Amino acid sequence: MDTATVMQIHQIMSIPGVVSRVLMVAVGVAGLLGAVFVATTRPDAFEAANRQSKGAWVGILVISAVACLVQLSFIAWFGAVAIGIYFFDVRPQIKEILAGNYDW
Template structure:
C-alpha cells in the first residue's frame, strides 16, 4: 500500500471511530431535543451514524466518502444545534 492510500485508510478509520462515538452520543441525547431542533428523529441519527461508521470501514472509498460526509454533518451541524437547545440557548 502506498503512503496516500495508507493516510486515507487511517483517516477513514478515525472518522469511523468518530461516527461510533457520535452514534453513542446521539443515543444518549434526549429524543425531544431532535424534534425541538427540527431534525430527523433520534434513532434515525443513530442509524445514520452507525451505518456511516460501517461504510467507512469497508474498502470502498466511494461509499466511505458518503459516510464521512454524514458524520461531518452530525458533528458540525446537528450536534451543535442540539447542544445549544439543551443548554437553553435558543435561536
C-alpha cells in the same frame, strides 16, 4: 534502476493510500462515538431542532461508521459526509438547545 530504488519508490507511493485508510478509520470511530452521543441524548431535542429523529441519526451514524471502517470505497465518502454533518451542524445545535440557548 536497482531493486533498492524501486523499493523506495514503492514505499513513497504507498503513503497516500495508508493515510487515506487511517483517516477513514478515524472518521469511522468518530461516527461510532457520534452514535453513542445520539443514543444518550433526549429525543425531544431533535424535534426541537427540527432535525431527523434520534433513531434516524443513530442509524445514519452507525451505517456511515461501518461503511468507513470497512472502507466501502465510494459509499464511505457519503458516510464521512454524514458524520461530518452530524458533528458540525446537528450536534452543536442540539447542544445549544439542551443548554437552553435557543432563539424562537
